Amino acid sequence: MNTELLKKLSAADKRSVARAITIVENGYTNSTELLKLIHKQTGNAFRIGITGPPGAGKSTITNHLTKLYRKQNKKIGIIAVDPTSPFTGGALLGDRVRMNEIGNDEGVFIRSMATRGSLGGLSKKAIDAADVLDAAGFDIVILETVGVGQSELDIAQAADTTMVVLVPESGDSVQAMKAGLMEIADFFVLNKSDRPGAEHAIASLQTILMMKEHDENSWMPKIIKTIASENKGINEINDEILRHNDFMKNNDLFLAKREKQIINRIKNIVEEKIRSELWNESGKNSLNLSLEKVVLGDLSPYHIAEEIIEKFIRQMK
Amino acid sequence: MNTELLKKLSAADKRSVARAITIVENGYTNSTELLKLIHKQTGNAFRIGITGPPGAGKSTITNHLTKLYRKQNKKIGIIAVDPTSPFTGGALLGDRVRMNEIGNDEGVFIRSMATRGSLGGLSKKAIDAADVLDAAGFDIVILETVGVGQSELDIAQAADTTMVVLVPESGDSVQAMKAGLMEIADFFVLNKSDRPGAEHAIASLQTILMMKEHDENSWMPKIIKTIASENKGINEINDEILRHNDFMKNNDLFLAKREKQIINRIKNIVEEKIRSELWNESGKNSLNLSLEKVVLGDLSPYHIAEEIIEKFIRQMK
Numbered sequence: 001m002n003t004e005l006l007k008k009l010s011a012a013d014k015r016s017v018a019r020a021i022t023i024v025e026n027g028y029t030n031s032t033e034l035l036k037l038i039h040k041q042t043g044n045a046f047r048i049g050i051t052g053p054p055g056a057g058k059s060t061i062t063n064h065l066t067k068l069y070r071k072q073n074k075k076i077g078i079i080a081v082d083p084t085s086p087f088t089g090g091a092l093l094g095d096r097v098r099m100n101e102i103g104n105d106e107g108v109f110i111r112s113m114a115t116r117g118s119l120g121g122l123s124k125k126a127i128d129a130a131d132v133l134d135a136a137g138f139d140i141v142i143l144e145t146v147g148v149g150q151s152e153l154d155i156a157q158a159a160d161t162t163m164v165v166l167v168p169e170s171g172d173s174v175q176a177m178k179a180g181l182m183e184i185a186d187f188f189v190l191n192k193s194d195r196p197g198a199e200h201a202i203a204s205l206q207t208i209l210m211m212k213e214h215d216e217n218s219w220m221p222k223i224i225k226t227i228a229s230e231n232k233g234i235n236e237i238n239d240e241i242l243r244h245n246d247f248m249k250n251n252d253l254f255l256a257k258r259e260k261q262i263i264n265r266i267k268n269i270v271e272e273k274i275r276s277e278l279w280n281e282s283g284k285n286s287l288n289l290s291l292e293k294v295v296l297g298d299l300s301p302y303h304i305a306e307e308i309i310e311k312f313i314r315q316m317k
Numbered sequence: 318m319n320t321e322l323l324k325k326l327s328a329a330d331k332r333s334v335a336r337a338i339t340i341v342e343n344g345y346t347n348s349t350e351l352l353k354l355i356h357k358q359t360g361n362a363f364r365i366g367i368t369g370p371p372g373a374g375k376s377t378i379t380n381h382l383t384k385l386y387r388k389q390n391k392k393i394g395i396i397a398v399d400p401t402s403p404f405t406g407g408a409l410l411g412d413r414v415r416m417n418e419i420g421n422d423e424g425v426f427i428r429s430m431a432t433r434g435s436l437g438g439l440s441k442k443a444i445d446a447a448d449v450l451d452a453a454g455f456d457i458v459i460l461e462t463v464g465v466g467q468s469e470l471d472i473a474q475a476a477d478t479t480m481v482v483l484v485p486e487s488g489d490s491v492q493a494m495k496a497g498l499m500e501i502a503d504f505f506v507l508n509k510s511d512r513p514g515a516e517h518a519i520a521s522l523q524t525i526l527m528m529k530e531h532d533e534n535s536w537m538p539k540i541i542k543t544i545a546s547e548n549k550g551i552n553e554i555n556d557e558i559l560r561h562n563d564f565m566k567n568n569d570l571f572l573a574k575r576e577k578q579i580i581n582r583i584k585n586i587v588e589e590k591i592r593s594e595l596w597n598e599s600g601k602n603s604l605n606l607s608l609e610k611v612v613l614g615d616l617s618p619y620h621i622a623e624e625i626i627e628k629f630i631r632q633m634k
Binding site: 032035036038039040042043255258259262263265266267269270271273274275278279287288290291294295297299300301302303304305308309313316317 | 349352353355356357359360572575576579580582583584586587588590591592595596604605607608611612614615616617618619620621622625626630633634
């Protein structure tokens, strides 16, 4: 491991941060070593998750929040994850605007991550990147993700406070993703709230929220109205983040949440490591060799699965 | 293993089929044994995947397709999966209607599966249940799933032909799920196509479809317009299923698709088996014991992950 990289990293040197994130993003062999080494320096950054459907205005909100925190002289790291981009090619459209607005500020670091090939691993890498920013001394890390599936839930669950950004037209997505959204949202942001249907959207969201089990001591997600393009409602978002943070700390929930996140993270690391060992070249080959036996009906997929596990254990000894 | 159950199963006895599916759904200890035993009898049923957002009309389409196939004297098994139901509680609303319409037909078997607790494992169980129906001699197995995340993609990928059902209002979902939908849809159904916005929805869908890489030899998903509640367009769906099936067979793609499915399935079985061994009581305990070391900064999640893997390998020997 390059000790100079580590030294510069602790000094929040942007080029070293970029290099370190490239190491974890590409899963280079020294990635695990780097993440082990920086662990002692992590745990200080406050992590904000921002998720929601494409076009809801997540990057506009991120930009304005960043400007607000810069006025408080805080250093901001932003990881923008778009798992839908491999197909559309030109995703992360918000990035160019963003780079112009806040990208040249020395106290702001921005990194976009898109899926290359498979969905798996993207959330793990984003969380690893958040660790790098944390260790480099950024005060706030914003994890911005397109909310479409499990991988974004993983990322949002790695944040201290998560907001789900919707627009009046998101009704359909809310229906579709309701279980997951309810689970992760510490509060909702209804952006573009001057558009027709805003009140209706709020009413439906409130109906769904009321279905959630709760009592007077539990946190109830609020709905914050914004028009992010006009910088309206950003202070209210910040107030709600602080209110949530206070609630978590006053009710001894903050540490519990972080512990749950660590458990999830360890599980993900273990499972991904095992998956990569299982399905390496040799694993893939033996799977392909067994295929015909299943097609012919000689052996069931369950037989082959047992053989593969036995072989894996023998090899790992 | 109850050999009588197996005998009755091959005779498509509905009560035995129900019992066998309960065994695989609950993951009873004899579940793997059962699935191994029936494997030789599988591979004959044609598997149709139907997915799409809630309320798109999937169960109505399933009902009408089932009636069509019953006229051809085919036996139909239906597995309806709803991963969103744990939160809404009363999901699977289509089921009561369905039971009245086709549930009493001796040649039709219907089973609903909802998520109990976690999303993981539901798709595996649905595919296992499809195997049971296949082995029991059902000619057609319909896998109907709410399209919200990875688990439904898994199920749809286990079908020979998969249709994605949308309505004119689904624009938002299409945006959000586009990468996944494009990957799995052999064709699209625009249901409720008499509603405003239908032509616009078709145009957007076609734009997205054109972005998909293809040449004159590759299959291009069509868009079929239906009004399922009035039984309009159901024959067209069936025609498209047959056309897709012919295309797959004429281009030697049918077997390739089944082989890919078997590979995915074996991988899922292996990974789920390993996960269940990793995170059993003892595994969860040692994870919890290591937690404090991570919180205090003494060890990183990567250190703990390595310890867990080493312990796991030692135990599995």
